[in-house]
Amino acid sequence: MASNSNHLSSSASPYAIELQGITRKFGTFTAVDHLSLQVKKGELFGFLGPNGAGKTTTINMMTTLLKPTEGNALVAGYDLMREDSLVRSRIGVVPQSFSLFEELTPIENLWYIGELYSMDSDTVKKRTEELLKIVTLYDKRDVKAGTFSGGMKQRLSVAAGLLHSPEILFMDEPTTGLDPQSRIALRELTQELNKLGMTVIYTTHDMDEADKLCDRIGIMDHGKLIAMGTSKELKALQGFSHRIELEMMARPTNIVANELKELAGADSVRVEGNVVELRVKSLPDGLIHKLSSYLSKRKLALGDFTISEPSLEEVFIGLTKKELRD
Numbered sequence: 001m002a003s004n005s006n007h008l009s010s011s012a013s014p015y016a017i018e019l020q021g022i023t024r025k026f027g028t029f030t031a032v033d034h035l036s037l038q039v040k041k042g043e044l045f046g047f048l049g050p051n052g053a054g055k056t057t058t059i060n061m062m063t064t065l066l067k068p069t070e071g072n073a074l075v076a077g078y079d080l081m082r083e084d085s086l087v088r089s090r091i092g093v094v095p096q097s098f099s100l101f102e103e104l105t106p107i108e109n110l111w112y113i114g115e116l117y118s119m120d121s122d123t124v125k126k127r128t129e130e131l132l133k134i135v136t137l138y139d140k141r142d143v144k145a146g147t148f149s150g151g152m153k154q155r156l157s158v159a160a161g162l163l164h165s166p167e168i169l170f171m172d173e174p175t176t177g178l179d180p181q182s183r184i185a186l187r188e189l190t191q192e193l194n195k196l197g198m199t200v201i202y203t204t205h206d207m208d209e210a211d212k213l214c215d216r217i218g219i220m221d222h223g224k225l226i227a228m229g230t231s232k233e234l235k236a237l238q239g240f241s242h243r244i245e246l247e248m249m250a251r252p253t254n255i256v257a258n259e260l261k262e263l264a265g266a267d268s269v270r271v272e273g274n275v276v277e278l279r280v281k282s283l284p285d286g287l288i289h290k291l292s293s294y295l296s297k298r299k300l301a302l303g304d305f306t307i308s309e310p311s312l313e314e315v316f317i318g319l320t321k322k323e324l325r326d
């Protein structure tokens with residue numbers, strides 16, 4: 001875990017965030033339903049869920065933009081309901097849509113943010129230079145933000161969110177709508193910041209992104225947390241560690257399928273057309289050697305062979321019995 005020395009909180013708690021049954025209703029509709037969880041200092045924690053799952057509503061409550069209907073939270077060691085201005089002083093936010101001034105340059109935008117936080121001008125100047133270098137916009141420091149690509153705007157938002165040296169950075173679907181290269185650049189920037197000690201709360205509906213990026217993931221659906229853990233722990237909910245697929249040149253008999261199951265120590269076997277699918281709890285030693293000598297003894301020709309892990313998408317489908325809609 002990354003050290004937190006640059007952003008040490010005054011509180012001795014190991015947690016950056018503790019949600020205690022936080023709930024938000026809009027009329028009779030419950031957008032976030034009794035969410036309780038803890039995020040450790042220095043963690044890169046992701047909320048993964050489809051459109052409308054309640055990710056932004058959760059972020060808006062944690063960042064004091066929206067009052068919970070019920071429940072409470074400790075954010076950076078402060079009580080969300082009673083110490084909201086202290087919470088605000090310790091957190092940075094990169095909102096779902098660009099909220100800076102298009103007609104201002106990066107330097108001017110950050111100067112404006114500095115004014116909002118009543119920061120002294122020397123600190124703003126120093127931080128601006130540092131941050132624009134980190135987000136690789138230093139060369140564009142005097143160009144109006146309105147001319148920027150989506151990726152550049154998001155990186156400027158990150159710099160703005162970090163200006164007052166927060167302990168926790170909230171990023172709400174920061175890569176949505178970006179081209180693949182800008183997505184990668186923003187993910188790398190997020191990881192870099194996290195390595196420097198920043199606690200990051202990240203939302204996404206992209207399970208592959210959550211898988212690659214986050215230390216731990218909370219899967220949300222209909223305002224509820226339906227599962228939480230590392231990507232490995234979540235995948236283990238599927239009950240297998242690897243899926244082995246053997247594509248034979250001809251449809252294998254049940255006898256062959258069962259012998260392959262035995263050989264691989266698999267919990268299940270499925271034959272579809274010419275493909276045998278085996279699911280194992282762990283990959284046995286010397287599997288490939290065992291399989292190839294078995295197949296040659298049986299005079300069976302192999303077309304293709306793949307080993308894969310369960311995906312978070314499968315975990316989501318397994319939990320909700322529906323697709324993770326895009």
Ligand SMILES: Nc1ncnc2c1ncn2[C@@H]1O[C@H](COP(=O)(O)OP(=O)(O)OP(=O)(O)O)[C@@H](O)[C@H]1O
Binds near residue numbers: 055
């Ligand atoms: N101000 C509001 N008034 C009424 N309903 C709202 C309001 N804000 C959000 N909702 C509803 O609450 C639910 C959760 O919305 P939220 O924006 O938190 O979802 P999300 O997970 O961020 O989705 P997305 O991936 O689309 O950003 C949705 O059904 C949404 O329509």
Ligand SMILES: [Mg+2]
Binds near residue numbers: 055056057
């Ligand atoms: Mg949202």
